[in-house]
Amino acid sequence: xxxxxxxxxxxxxxxxxxxxxxxxxxxxxxxxxxxxxxxxxxxxxxxxxxxxxxxxxxxxxxxxxxxxxxxxxxxxxxxxxxxxxxxxxxxxxxxxxxxxxxxxxxxxxxxxxxxxxxxx
Numbered sequence: 001x002x003x004x005x006x007x008x009x010x011x012x013x014x015x016x017x018x019x020x021x022x023x024x025x026x027x028x029x030x031x032x033x034x035x036x037x038x039x040x041x042x043x044x045x046x047x048x049x050x051x052x053x054x055x056x057x058x059x060x061x062x063x064x065x066x067x068x069x070x071x072x073x074x075x076x077x078x079x080x081x082x083x084x085x086x087x088x089x090x091x092x093x094x095x096x097x098x099x100x101x102x103x104x105x106x107x108x109x110x111x112x113x114x115x116x117x118x119x120x
Contacts, residue, residue, distance in 0.1 A: 047075075053068075053071055060094070062097065065103060074086070
């Protein structure tokens with residue numbers, strides 16, 4: 001069956017549906033910027049704004065200072081954790097909360113014990 005007619009100079013060429021499907025399925029052709037590719041770009045590897053961080057941290061019951069900590073940390077380190085670029089910043093915050101690694105979760109007694117002065 002005939003799908004598309006292409007003009008090649010003065011000649012009219014006819015392309016079959018199979019050839020059109022092969023062009024569409026070729027993994028080497030670049031994406032045309034559809035909605036799915038825009039969503040993928042916005043999710044993966046894009047640093048959140050401070051407002052997004054504050055909103056998410058308050059949803060988790062965390063103080064604003066934790067959101068400011070991540071904003072400053074990612075601005076200073078290029079939105080990375082170690083050598084790896086952050087893929088999902090919400091997962092990073094949830095994971096750090098779960099493990100107690102957030103600044104608001106660190107015990108103040110641990111830091112005050114290390115600074116004790118012993119009198120002899």
